[in-house]
Amino acid sequence: MKVLIIEDDPLHRSYLNEAIRAALPECDGVLEAENGNAGERLARDLKSAHIVMDLQMSQRNGIEAARTIWKERPETRILFWSNYSDEAYVRGVSRIVPVGAVYGYVLKSASDDRLKLALRSIFIESQCVIDREVRGMQQKSLGNVNGFTEAEYEILIDIALGLTDRAIAQRRNLSVRSVQNRLQQLYVKLGVYQPLGGQDDEGRFNLRARAVAVAFLRKLLNHSALERAEADLSAWLARQPHD
Amino acid sequence: MKVLIIEDDPLHRSYLNEAIRAALPECDGVLEAENGNAGERLARDLKSAHIVMDLQMSQRNGIEAARTIWKERPETRILFWSNYSDEAYVRGVSRIVPVGAVYGYVLKSASDDRLKLALRSIFIESQCVIDREVRGMQQKSLGNVNGFTEAEYEILIDIALGLTDRAIAQRRNLSVRSVQNRLQQLYVKLGVYQPLGGQDDEGRFNLRARAVAVAFLRKLLNHSALERAEADLSAWLARQPHD
DNA sequence: ATCTTTTCTGCGGGATCCCGCAGGGTCTCG
DNA sequence: CGAGACCCTGCGGGATCCCGCAGAAAAGAT
Known part of the structure; x- marks a missing residue:
């Protein structure tokens, strides 16, 4: 052995x-x-x-x-x-x-x-x-308690890579609106969503960017995960004919 | 000793x-x-x-x-x-x-x-x-060769934290337009800027999010830098009366 | 098979972002 | 002093994002 x-x-x-x-x-x-x-x-x-x-x-x-x-x-x-x-x-x-x-x-x-x-x-x-x-x-x-669905995790990675809604839709075979639905879902779970009532830090955060930030801070994402995702992405981009 | x-x-x-x-x-x-x-x-x-x-x-x-x-x-x-x-x-x-x-x-x-x-x-x-x-x-x-100004680094951190243009302007005592200028500058230096001609991956990337991604991949940013920035930010937020 | 729940989708509008254009400051150099 | 370089600022418009609303499709449950 x-x-x-x-x-x-x-x-x-x-x-x-x-x-x-x-x-x-x-x-x-x-x-x-x-x-x-x-x-x-x-x-x-x-x-x-x-x-x-x-x-x-x-x-x-x-x-x-x-x-x-x-x-x-x-x-x-x-x-x-x-x-x-x-x-x-x-x-x-x-x-x-x-x-x-x-x-x-x-x-x-x-x-x-x-x-x-x-x-x-x-x-x-x-x-x-x-x-x-x-x-x-x-x-x-x-477990779904405070846990992230595979779909949510997937879209988290996509925005962390800097893809647009449209690109994500294309990549995941969804409509743009569905992508946005998942994003909203993600924002809620990350505690980033801003209910309209609170005038406090209204409009301080760009939800998309903020979501990525808190994901990093919570170690939901890290450097190596991002590297892997980037590699996957460029492989997919290469496979993509042209838009 | x-x-x-x-x-x-x-x-x-x-x-x-x-x-x-x-x-x-x-x-x-x-x-x-x-x-x-x-x-x-x-x-x-x-x-x-x-x-x-x-x-x-x-x-x-x-x-x-x-x-x-x-x-x-x-x-x-x-x-x-x-x-x-x-x-x-x-x-x-x-x-x-x-x-x-x-x-x-x-x-x-x-x-x-x-x-x-x-x-x-x-x-x-x-x-x-x-x-x-x-x-x-x-x-x-x-050195400015492939290097980042303090100002550029600063704004990079701000978008990595998920702040909006307006919030950044407020924090750094600038007009919104100036913030956007610096952002453009940053996009260029990170090689993220998309010249209008290339129809190739037109519109695939959200520049703001993409900039953060490549900064992480290039190790311009890392977890501990983000943590420090987040701490600074929340200190500043606390000091801020209300908008 | 029917009802329920969940997910996907289009529409529309307000907010935000990206950025070209142009004018007004400061600083340096000749 | 004027010319040039640089940064800051407002304006405006097209693209994108965020999201409420409501119908269609899919997946389960009784």
């Missing part, structure tokens, strides 16, 4: 290496990659790898790497080991995990023991391990 | 601790704080501390901490030790460094020796040390 580490911070890499050797004595080889690209390559070469990776790497974001790895080999087991439990990350991960796949998500702030336990659970006992905090985020995200 | 470490990652903290003891034998005490708040408190208690800190901490952002520390004791020497050289960070730091202050900015990806050398330069020889990469960012940022 071999384990592949994908992590760009050297300190964290060597810490992980040690933890893996300690927690998994049956493991007979630990490989390291310092970014998503190298990680994908190594994962492709290895027959069936067990992977521990960071999200948020400079070269190629962890979620992208995981997506292509899982696309080629859906049975690969991946433990995400991240600093944050931003909704953007959690949503990004649960969007790409294949059905029935074994994976984990533990925070770097977790204790030594928790990490080792997660390693054993996932790689030996084939059991998913999701940190409490991350799990909470998932629930809040997927 | 005592040194204060402000850094939220335990691994990096202990690594720093070791590096400091190795590089500065004349140092007779190393204190650690795991977030900005605790760091500020410790800095206040110590007579005259030398500080090494991370930007990007969860509780209270490094730039905020540095600002209050320097406000109380401008002669404090601070070495910023960060993962990134985002323009947003570099600009944030150089905006708050007091005149004549001794400080440093080195990346975590730098070698062991570079870090130790920086420690000695700053704390012993009173000499500023700025990483090449960061320095490059500074130049590009401050």
